[in-house]
Amino acid sequence: MAQNDYYTADEIKQRLSISTLVFNGYRPFSEESLGELVRNNITRIELVESPDQYDLSDIRSMRLVDATCRKSGVEVAAYHAYMTVFRDVDSESKRQERVDICRRQIDTLLELGGTFWCCHALAEEVATESYQELARHIEGTAAVIAIENFNRAGVQVADRVKYLDELDLPDVGMILDVAHEMKADGTNPMTVAGEAGAMINLCGRHLRHIHLQGYKDDTGHHPPLIEGDEIQWREIFATLAAIDYPGEFTFEPRGMLANLETLDYIGRAPERLAALG
Numbered sequence: 406m407a408q409n410d411y412y413t414a415d416e417i418k419q420r421l422s423i424s425t426l427v428f429n430g431y432r433p434f435s436e437e438s439l440g441e442l443v444r445n446n447i448t449r450i451e452l453v454e455s456p457d458q459y460d461l462s463d464i465r466s467m468r469l470v471d472a473t474c475r476k477s478g479v480e481v482a483a484y485h486a487y488m489t490v491f492r493d494v495d496s497e498s499k500r501q502e503r504v505d506i507c508r509r510q511i512d513t514l515l516e517l518g519g520t521f522w523c524c525h526a527l528a529e530e531v532a533t534e535s536y537q538e539l540a541r542h543i544e545g546t547a548a549v550i551a552i553e554n555f556n557r558a559g560v561q562v563a564d565r566v567k568y569l570d571e572l573d574l575p576d577v578g579m580i581l582d583v584a585h586e587m588k589a590d591g592t593n594p595m596t597v598a599g600e601a602g603a604m605i606n607l608c609g610r611h612l613r614h615i616h617l618q619g620y621k622d623d624t625g626h627h628p629p630l631i632e633g634d635e636i637q638w639r640e641i642f643a644t645l646a647a648i649d650y651p652g653e654f655t656f657e658p659r660g661m662l663a664n665l666e667t668l669d670y671i672g673r674a675p676e677r678l679a680a681l682g
């Protein structure tokens with residue numbers, strides 16, 4: 406294939422990261438658990454918000470995380486600030502306080518060398534004003550704010566695209582989670598030939614980040630290419646290459662002890678996915 410039609414294993418590996426969701430319930434965030442990633446050729450992470458272990462908005466806390474990552478040879482690519490939402494905000498002072506937490510999270514992310522601040526953007530009316538303020542805050546920095554899709558009315562892919570069209574902020578875009586979109590008949594379009602690519606094209610210029618995972622028996626958060634995985638991997642990567650997708654390839658498998666081979670699957674994913682092209 407000609408250049409840009411598909412990715413080489415190296416190109417996938419350079420942009421590969423894993424969500425620390427894989428540790429959730431099984432490993433504390435530590436040098437030892439990061440070492441397990443490195444032994445499986447995984448050296449970049451999306452750090453999931455975990456207030457019992459560290460505070461994304463507190464630089465003293467995040468410098469400890471940074472030191473642990475550096476010792477292990479791991480880089481932070483993204484934060485997943487899924488708990489920092491605007492749902493419970495009922496006054497302007499509370500809203501400003503919440504925006505301030507977001508700003509501090511983005512600042513520590515940048516100090517750790519990361520780029521993508523991933524969030525869920527609940528309560529859109531309050532969120533809109535807040536994202537406008539955050540967009541001003543990240544102007545001139547490398548930071549990107551990315552909003553995830555969910556399989557609920559108002560926050561599906563088409564809704565997110567419409568919202569981002571209206572918001573029209575250059576560094577506020579979306580995360581496409583390949584396991585979060587269902588059609589009325591319950592089918593995940595990312596498992597259907599022709600529809601997976603169409604979904605990525607629908608996101609178009611708004612697509613800044615992606616959550617990748619295997620999908621089978623109506624559930625996601627599996628490693629990629631496990632037996633029975635229904636995701637249209639070749640079509641997804643071909644379409645990402647075609648639109649010159651600028652973001653990460655972030656894998657989001659759940660709990661490593663649920664499947665001891667999880668990290669092996671992620672580590673071998675670049676070669677296996679490149680071979681599909």
Ligand SMILES: [Zn+2]
Binds near residue numbers: 553582
């Ligand atoms: Zn996700």
